[in-house]
Amino acid sequence: MKKGQTIEGTIEQVKFPNKGILKTEDTTVIVKNALLGQTVKAVINKKRKGKCEARLMEVVAASPLETREARCVHFGPCGGCMYQTFSYEEQLKLKSSQVKELLDEVCEEYEFLGIKGSPEEWEYRNKMEFSFGDEYKDGPLALGLHKKGSMYDIVNAEGCQLVDEDYSKILKCVLDYFTQKGTSFYHKITHQGYLRHLLVRRAVKTGEMLISIITSGQEEVELQELVENLLTLSYNGRIVGILHITNDSVADVVKSDKTEILFGQDYFYEEILGLKFKISTFSFFQTNTKGAEVLYSQAREFIGDTKDKLIFDLYSGTGTIAQVLAPVAKKVIGVEIIEEAVEAAKENAALNHLDNCEFIAGDVLKVIDEIEEKPDLIVLDPPRDGIHPKALEKIIDFGVDKMVYISCKPTSLARDLIRLQERGYRVEKVCCVDMFPETTHVETVVLLSHKKPDGHINVKVEFGEGEGKVPLDNIAKRAESYKPKERVTYKMIKEYIEAKYGFKVHTAYIAEVKRDLGLPMYDAPNAVEELKQPRKHPTAEKVEAIKDALKHFEVI
Numbered sequence: 001m002k003k004g005q006t007i008e009g010t011i012e013q014v015k016f017p018n019k020g021i022l023k024t025e026d027t028t029v030i031v032k033n034a035l036l037g038q039t040v041k042a043v044i045n046k047k048r049k050g051k052c053e054a055r056l057m058e059v060v061a062a063s064p065l066e067t068r069e070a071r072c073v074h075f076g077p078c079g080g081c082m083y084q085t086f087s088y089e090e091q092l093k094l095k096s097s098q099v100k101e102l103l104d105e106v107c108e109e110y111e112f113l114g115i116k117g118s119p120e121e122w123e124y125r126n127k128m129e130f131s132f133g134d135e136y137k138d139g140p141l142a143l144g145l146h147k148k149g150s151m152y153d154i155v156n157a158e159g160c161q162l163v164d165e166d167y168s169k170i171l172k173c174v175l176d177y178f179t180q181k182g183t184s185f186y187h188k189i190t191h192q193g194y195l196r197h198l199l200v201r202r203a204v205k206t207g208e209m210l211i212s213i214i215t216s217g218q219e220e221v222e223l224q225e226l227v228e229n230l231l232t233l234s235y236n237g238r239i240v241g242i243l244h245i246t247n248d249s250v251a252d253v254v255k256s257d258k259t260e261i262l263f264g265q266d267y268f269y270e271e272i273l274g275l276k277f278k279i280s281t282f283s284f285f286q287t288n289t290k291g292a293e294v295l296y297s298q299a300r301e302f303i304g305d306t307k308d309k310l311i312f313d314l315y316s317g318t319g320t321i322a323q324v325l326a327p328v329a330k331k332v333i334g335v336e337i338i339e340e341a342v343e344a345a346k347e348n349a350a351l352n353h354l355d356n357c358e359f360i361a362g363d364v365l366k367v368i369d370e371i372e373e374k375p376d377l378i379v380l381d382p383p384r385d386g387i388h389p390k391a392l393e394k395i396i397d398f399g400v401d402k403m404v405y406i407s408c409k410p411t412s413l414a415r416d417l418i419r420l421q422e423r424g425y426r427v428e429k430v431c432c433v434d435m436f437p438e439t440t441h442v443e444t445v446v447l448l449s450h451k452k453p454d455g456h457i458n459v460k461v462e463f464g465e466g467e468g469k470v471p472l473d474n475i476a477k478r479a480e481s482y483k484p485k486e487r488v489t490y491k492m493i494k495e496y497i498e499a500k501y502g503f504k505v506h507t508a509y510i511a512e513v514k515r516d517l518g519l520p521m522y523d524a525p526n527a528v529e530e531l532k533q534p535r536k537h538p539t540a541e542k543v544e545a546i547k548d549a550l551k552h553f554e555v556i
């Protein structure tokens, strides 16, 4: 297979997050953004270490799993909601099998509890960040989301189905205003122009809305008239604040060099599990409020008994998890890097009459060295890239019996779980929560426990020659035979086979061979029925390689 070659075939599997797997006679090709079951044409654009990647060119035939029409008019050009032609039930199956397959690669035996769906399939988001730009070079002003695969082209997002119709009204009003005025937008290449982003946050429970218009400081544009236009519209919710944020940084991120309140206040309130939260423009807050209730309830269930326990809530954002746990714990200490979020967390705790929460601003990596108290339980909810390796070592050093790890990126979670297991933690239970219907994203909650010895017995031993004594020269040999065997993971078996035979074997094949040999095993990963594909069996060559590996590791 050569670069530039066109291939055609059916996507047999999708690996997290959106890597379609197409198998030709001799190669496995990754086709990004292709959906399970679609027949596609793709062009090979990368070839590295025996792996091929191809760019999706055309969907030749829809997937049999695409059983409904896309609800959003922007489906296709907008890359945001790839799964909307699948029923919600199918989306859930797909996401849970992707996570399970990833974790099966790195965890031995654990209980997989499947996936919990979002209470709302549509209009669930409480925050949307829109960009100003144009739909094509020198096209009219556009305001919305990035075109699939483009850093520069913008798709107008009016009518986006992930948000309440209030967003569309705001979007149209803002776009009309600046179009009429002929205001320039900020070009990411030349760094020239004025309009950058529109950030809308709308609390699902309270309906309060905070609108931020983010511009460069390169022009002076009259905004008060726009504020009046926005305030005269009728909404399902209620605008509580309109802000003008100036951002002159060259990076394409929403941040503030200066914030001016054009109307109302610079925060809004949202509710979760009966608690109230004050949220400011840049504070992290889960984007699916009702989904967050499911997520936090799952985390709370995994944590179990918290009475008289000191809990660390690391990467605490506005302190939501800490406050959900505080009513039934001795104390919760939250650590969060964004100071504004920490201030909000403190205010929120006071608002919720919780006096056993403490929030510390700073990097987890440094702050945990400075906390004098030692935790009984730890909750981890890091950003997408997971936990900094050095911070993870320090977290493990606390030696707590139980941890709950909440992750929004299964691949970084899998990496961190490898280290946690190497250091004595065991993955007990895993449950996915779908916070992002229609998209490829998914949250995962993991319960980890630390296995400690059940007890100790004292044995008196005399070394030397003679009856009842242990001969010294035999000790090393005996110690060797009593040494507990290394836990043999699927990953070890795969690595052994790849190194010795030069080919890869799927986890499901190893599971199948183990099952045939009558060995204990957990569920065949990524239950093939779920993918609605005929079950495949390993070739005789692969079976022999797997048996050889099992012998090598003294499993058989």
Ligand SMILES: C[S@@+](CC[C@H](N)C(=O)[O-])C[C@H]1O[C@@H](n2cnc3c(N)ncnc32)[C@H](O)[C@@H]1O
Pocket (backbone or CB within 6 Å): 284, 285, 286, 315, 316, 317, 318, 319, 320, 321, 335, 336, 337, 338, 341, 362, 363, 364, 365, 381, 382, 383, 384, 408
């Ligand atoms: C996925 S969010 C979780 C927030 C919170 N647990 C919640 O559910 O709302 C991750 C949080 O980690 C914070 N963060 C990122 N890097 C950090 C670090 N090195 N130390 C402390 N907090 C960090 C982010 O600002 C963000 O608020």
